[in-house]
Amino acid sequence: MYKLTICHLYPDLMCLYGDRGNIIALTKRCEWRNIDVETVSVSLNDDFDYKNYDIIFIGGGQDFEQTIIQDDLMRGKRQRIIEAVEEGKVFLGICGGFQLLGKYYKTQSGSEIECVGALDLWTNSSEKRLIGNLVIECDFLKTQTKDGYVVGFENHAGKTYLGEGVKPLGKVIKGFGNNGEDGFEGAVYKNTYGTYAHGSLLPKNPALTDHLITLALLNKYPEFQGLDPLVDNLENLARTTVIKRILAEKA
Amino acid sequence: MKDFLKRMRLMAAIVITKLAVIGLRLMNRGGTSLPGKIALKICPDILSQLSDRFRIIMITGTNGKTTTSRIAAGMLEKSGIKYIANKSGANLASGIATTLIEALSLTGKAMIRTALLETDEAAFKITAPKLKPEIVIVTNFFKDQLDRFGELYSTLGHVREGILGSPESTLILNADDSLCASLGQGVKNPVIYYGFADGVYPETDFSSNNDAPYCINCSARYSYSSVTFAHLGHFRCPRCGYERPEARIECTQVLSYDNLTSTVEVKTPAGKIAARLALPGLYNIYNALAATGLGHFLGLGVDDIKQVLEGFESGFGRMETINVMDKEIKMILVKNPTGFNQVLKYLLTQKNKCAVALALNDRLADGTDVSWIWDADLEILSFMKDRIRSFYVSGIRAEDMAVRLKYAGIEQELIKIEHDENRLIDQLLNDVTDNETVYILPTYTAMLEIRQVLKNRFKLKDFWK
Numbered sequence: 001m002y003k004l005t006i007c008h009l010y011p012d013l014m015c016l017y018g019d020r021g022n023i024i025a026l027t028k029r030c031e032w033r034n035i036d037v038e039t040v041s042v043s044l045n046d047d048f049d050y051k052n053y054d055i056i057f058i059g060g061g062q063d064f065e066q067t068i069i070q071d072d073l074m075r076g077k078r079q080r081i082i083e084a085v086e087e088g089k090v091f092l093g094i095c096g097g098f099q100l101l102g103k104y105y106k107t108q109s110g111s112e113i114e115c116v117g118a119l120d121l122w123t124n125s126s127e128k129r130l131i132g133n134l135v136i137e138c139d140f141l142k143t144q145t146k147d148g149y150v151v152g153f154e155n156h157a158g159k160t161y162l163g164e165g166v167k168p169l170g171k172v173i174k175g176f177g178n179n180g181e182d183g184f185e186g187a188v189y190k191n192t193y194g195t196y197a198h199g200s201l202l203p204k205n206p207a208l209t210d211h212l213i214t215l216a217l218l219n220k221y222p223e224f225q226g227l228d229p230l231v232d233n234l235e236n237l238a239r240t241t242v243i244k245r246i247l248a249e250k251a
Numbered sequence: 252m253k254d255f256l257k258r259m260r261l262m263a264a265i266v267i268t269k270l271a272v273i274g275l276r277l278m279n280r281g282g283t284s285l286p287g288k289i290a291l292k293i294c295p296d297i298l299s300q301l302s303d304r305f306r307i308i309m310i311t312g313t314n315g316k317t318t319t320s321r322i323a324a325g326m327l328e329k330s331g332i333k334y335i336a337n338k339s340g341a342n343l344a345s346g347i348a349t350t351l352i353e354a355l356s357l358t359g360k361a362m363i364r365t366a367l368l369e370t371d372e373a374a375f376k377i378t379a380p381k382l383k384p385e386i387v388i389v390t391n392f393f394k395d396q397l398d399r400f401g402e403l404y405s406t407l408g409h410v411r412e413g414i415l416g417s418p419e420s421t422l423i424l425n426a427d428d429s430l431c432a433s434l435g436q437g438v439k440n441p442v443i444y445y446g447f448a449d450g451v452y453p454e455t456d457f458s459s460n461n462d463a464p465y466c467i468n469c470s471a472r473y474s475y476s477s478v479t480f481a482h483l484g485h486f487r488c489p490r491c492g493y494e495r496p497e498a499r500i501e502c503t504q505v506l507s508y509d510n511l512t513s514t515v516e517v518k519t520p521a522g523k524i525a526a527r528l529a530l531p532g533l534y535n536i537y538n539a540l541a542a543t544g545l546g547h548f549l550g551l552g553v554d555d556i557k558q559v560l561e562g563f564e565s566g567f568g569r570m571e572t573i574n575v576m577d578k579e580i581k582m583i584l585v586k587n588p589t590g591f592n593q594v595l596k597y598l599l600t601q602k603n604k605c606a607v608a609l610a611l612n613d614r615l616a617d618g619t620d621v622s623w624i625w626d627a628d629l630e631i632l633s634f635m636k637d638r639i640r641s642f643y644v645s646g647i648r649a650e651d652m653a654v655r656l657k658y659a660g661i662e663q664e665l666i667k668i669e670h671d672e673n674r675l676i677d678q679l680l681n682d683v684t685d686n687e688t689v690y691i692l693p694t695y696t697a698m699l700e701i702r703q704v705l706k707n708r709f710k711l712k713d714f715w716k
Contacts, residue, residue, distance in 0.1 A: 012461060012464050013464075013465075015461055015626075016394070017620065017622040017623070018622030018623060018624065018625030018626050019625075020625055020626060021622065021625030021626075021655075021658070024625065024658050025658060028658050044472075062402040062403060062404060063402065063404070064402070064404050064465075064470075065465070067470070068465055068470050131619075131620075132619070133619075153619075153620045153621075153622055155620065198620075198622050199620070199621070199622045200622050200625040203625070203654050203655070203658055204651065204654060231663070233663070234650065234653045234654050234657050234663050234666070235654055235657075237650050237653070237668075238650035238651050238653065238654045241650045242648070242650070242651070
């Protein structure tokens with residue numbers, strides 16, 4: 001029997017906008033396939049021994065909470081997060097967690113807050129918050145029967161820009177995405193995924209969830225052949241219903 | 252000349268607003284916000300101009316504003332004070348303006364001198380300094396509609412700013428909420444705190460403190476000697492010493508607690524009260540304590556306060572019971588994770604079989620971001636599956652709620668999607684037998700829609716009456 005261990009980084013601090021739903025989705029979709037799952041919380045002053053984990057998740061936080069974790073992150077966990085990303089661990093960062101994986105966050109006053117620097121991207125604070133429903137198209141999720149669309153909700157005051165080394169997660173179909181300027185959303189580097197889409201992201205986008213689970217199983221079990229399909233009628237109905245509605249708003 | 256123009260503008264605003272109210276009611280529309288919007292257009296500083304004509308009590312905070320207002324209204328009645336109130340949740344500046352203008356004669360004289368105003372947190376920042384309230388009651392702060400308010404701490408900041416602009420107001424604050432209690436730090440305002448005595452509530456659920464686990468002053472993690480729910484409890488910061496302040500109004504015992512009532516002992520400076528609240532749910536005990544704070548301020552004796560607390564029945568939509576033959580529909584508003592969790596825990600006290608419908612909308616008043624349903628413990632419903640005859644989801648985002656239920660452990664075959672409110676009510680009533688209950692848990696605008704249907708079919712009272 002396969003087993004995966006999920007690490008939820010700073011669940012008491014970086015858990016905004018239903019981030020918990022992502023852990024629930026990963027867990028349930030493993031359980032329904034008889035894959036054993038365990039979730040471990042790692043927060044302030046805890047060791048982050050990434051080698052014990054197969055999927056690492058960090059969600060969004062409010063400014064107050066992000067300042068609390070700043071020290072803890074830069075003191076101990078920073079180097080380990082960089083190593084985890086470089087080693088190809090499956091890593092998902094959403095909203096504030098996405099920004100933290102980058103190099104820095106530049107505030108309104110122009111000062112740069114140093115971030116983890118695991119991904120070649122950076123964020124400048126913007127005056128206007130970018131808020132609303134978000135639909136993107138992800139090439140790596142496209143198949144003959146699947147459109148590769150991912151839907152979520154974005155709410156961020158930062159504009160993120162990608163450097164040479166990272167690719168966007170997808171192309172913006174509706175919404176702002178990374179910065180509201182270049183038409184792209186999120187970032188992918190090795191097995192690390194960052195995005196502004198919450199909503200929760202994973203429950204309504206089962207193809208993306210299964211993609212992450214598959215990568216984690218392949219990392220751990222080289223002989224792994226592929227996931228059993230699940231009945232995703234409700235998930236797909238929720239996804240297509242909201243996408244249809246969001247796209248219709250354009251008119 | 253300038254004063255004359257100012258006065259003319261005010262008079263014009265009053266007359267036109269009153270006409271608009273009458274017109275909208277004739278057309279059978281609520282007309283609780285639009286007239287005030289017009290008034291604010293004609294006379295932008297109308298609230299400041301009207302403030303000295305009224306004695307004003309404002310109630311704000313994330314959860315419990317409406318229920319607290321309703322119990323507070325009972326306290327006013329008991330004190331023999333005539334008052335006006337924005338009862339129907341029209342709690343932005345426009346709704347407040349409508350309410351105040353309705354209490355004026357056509358010549359601008361206040362016919363009723365006291366105004367009880369439930370106020371949205373963001374609107375409080377702007378309206379409180381203008382209205383100069385005599386009393387401000389703050390219920391609590393939880394994460395709520397972050398798409399509209401921004402962060403929890405900016406919501407708190409709004410209220411703090413409103414209070415800084417009203418240094419004369421007496422504050423009635425929740426002592427158990429580290430965020431709410433902090434409003435009483437370093438201000439000159441007189442403060443009356445309310446809360447639960449240490450360890451009174453038998454639950455110690457430390458895991459669910461996601462809203463405010465860290466000290467608002469110095470960011471160290473609070474330690475708690477007891478918790479009531481979420482981040483409410485007897486907190487203390489080990490680093491800077493900020494701690495739950497002493498409460499003048501305190502619940503010292505929960506004597507009984509079921510799905511219809513809770514019986515509590517409340518300590519006030521005037522003596523102890525044992526009251527049976529006709530309201531279930533721990534969160535409603537807090538609302539009762541907040542209103543008791545007002546009763547204390549007004550100088551009511553313990554017997555009077557007891558009578559108000561026991562005589563109160565739940566208001567518009569927050570929890571509403573409609574009897575249909577021998578069956579019962581209970582509609583309870585849900586709007587954020589903490590409130591939702593309290594309602595779900597309340598459902599656990601339900602002993603008979605029941606049917607449950609969840610109605611999720613994503614209009615502005617509901618919050619356009621529905622991700623908050625993932626922060627609520629819908630898993631509770633899977634623990635009581637054997638008592639639930641059927642699960643329905645409805646509203647604009649019914650499908651999102653269906654997915655939430657599925658991932659909460661409800662088999663997908665059991666989850667029924669029904670967008671039509673009439674059919675929803677038919678099916679729910681059809682699924683339960685006599686003496687059983689149908690629970691409808693809607694978000695704000697979904698509640699208005701379902702209520703309209705219930706009103707047409709079962710002749711409910713209009714909500715602005």
